[in-house]
Amino acid sequence: SGNKSDGASFGFKMYILLVLTLNATGYILLIRYTRSRDDVPMYFSTTTVLLSECSKLSISLILLIKEHKSVVGMIRDVYHNVLCNPSDTFKMCIPSIIYALQNNLAFVALSNLDAATYQITYQLKIITTAVFMVVMIGKKINPMQWLAIFLLFAGVAAVQVESANTKEDMKHYNYMKGLISIIVSCLCSGFAGVYFEKVLKGTETTLWIRNVQMYLFGILSGLVAVFTKDYNNVMTHGFLYGYDVYVFVIIGMASIGGLYTSIVVKYLDNIIKGFSTAVSIVMAALGSFLFFGKSFGYLFMGGSVLVTVAIYLYSLPKPAAGGPQKARGPQ
Ligand code: NCC
Structure with missing residues (x-):
């Protein structure tokens, strides 16, 4: 499965x-900013999520038009692979x-706690x-790699503690509600990400058709959320109430x-995505320290060391029975 990532160059992946x-x-940061303002009318977030799904569907269809170099080609592709193939389409439900x-x-989380937390x-x-990944795809992760995964978590968290701007006022705080939302989000993101990867890589259907299938159901689910949470609000104030730039x-x-996430999962995998975003988080923090001329402290340095050690440990070759194995790590 190491060859899955061969379709794109290193520079492109970075x-x-x-x-x-x-x-x-x-x-x-922008969600936190807009959810903590109280000098403007508050928009209904379920409508924002719904519009994002509509936007991703439109972009996917446009990319399919480009790929086929014709609108008719796109319509044919969607007709055959989405509408006429319900069993495949329903996998994205x-x-x-x-x-x-x-x-x-x-x-919900960012209405209740600060962006750094x-x-x-x-x-x-x-x-x-x-x-x-272990439970659903049957990926083998050895104890050393588990250690690497925990070190990565600790390292990224430490880097972010230091680069985060924690001087925010604490209004609208419902810490428990925020934390529970984040924990449920982590479970959702892990599950859905691995599910998507499994279906994408286990079948012939192309990425953009998968995305079209995904966003069609995304629009339906988004509509359900608007109806259950903000029906009365939307009816009295309007769908775009409180919207600004x-x-x-x-x-x-x-x-x-969302679209970039799907590309990353296609060319890499969900665990490597975690490792690689960790590296970009460290780079981004380093960049902002250099840019603002700040010196960085022990948490940043310690965290960066942890991330580096984690990457090394994760990519060590596995001591497998029956012959040498190639290193499987972030490249
Ligand atoms: O949490 P995360 O991603 O895994 O969430 C995945 C996001 O991508 C969308 N998606 C997924 C697959 C697919 N084929 N199409 C998609 O549009 C999902 O709808 C979901 O929004 C990350 O790895 O940290 C990442 O985090 C999100 C976001 O920051 C968090 O979910 C917090 O809200 C990033 N999203 C954005 O920047 C908008 C994502 O890029 C990376």
Whole structure:
């Protein structure tokens, strides 16, 4: 399975991962910013999640038009592989429901606690993802690699503690509600990510058709969320109540982040995605220290060392029975 990643160059992968990390950080900061303002009317977050799914569907269809170099080609592809293939299409039902839950929970969490706590706690996802890789794909992870996964979690968390701006006022705080939302999010993200990977790599259906299937159900799930949580709000105030440019930027970032996530899972895998985003987080923190001329402290340095050791330990060759095995680690 090491050959799965051969389809793209190293530089391309690094570029994708850096965009993914920077985009995710901006996304989280912007959600936190818009959810903690109290001088403007508050938008309904379920509508934002729904519009993100619509946006990702539109972009996927446009990419399919480009791929086929014709609108008719795109329509044919979607007709044959989505509409006429319901059993295949329905495979995307479960992950898109779980992602809908996770995407809505991000707004709940960031309405209740600060962005730094969110990003740090969210790193727990590294561990939940590994557990689901073992349980669902049957991936073999040896004790040394488990150690690496825990060190990675600790290292990234430490780096983020130091680079985070914690001087935020504590209004709207419901810490418990926020934390529980994050923990459920980590379980959702791990499960849905591995599920998507398993279906994507286990069948012939192309990435963009998978995404079209995913976002069709995503729109349905998003609609259910709007109806169950904000039906009365939308009916009295309107669907786009409280929207301003920031909210539209959030939708744009959610689209970029989601589509890039699917590309990363196609060319790499969910665990390597965790390792690689860890590296980009360290790089981004380093960049911001250098950029703002700040000196970095022990937490950043210690955290970076932990991340580096984790990568080394994870990529050590496995002492397998029956012959030498190739190292499987982040490349
Ligand atoms: O949590 P995470 O991703 O695993 O969430 C995956 C996001 O990608 C969308 N997705 C997934 C597969 C697919 N085929 N299409 C998709 O659109 C899902 O809907 C879900 O939103 C990460 O690895 O840390 C990452 O984190 C998110 C986000 O920061 C967190 O979920 C916190 O809210 C990033 N999303 C954005 O930046 C918008 C993602 O890029 C990376």
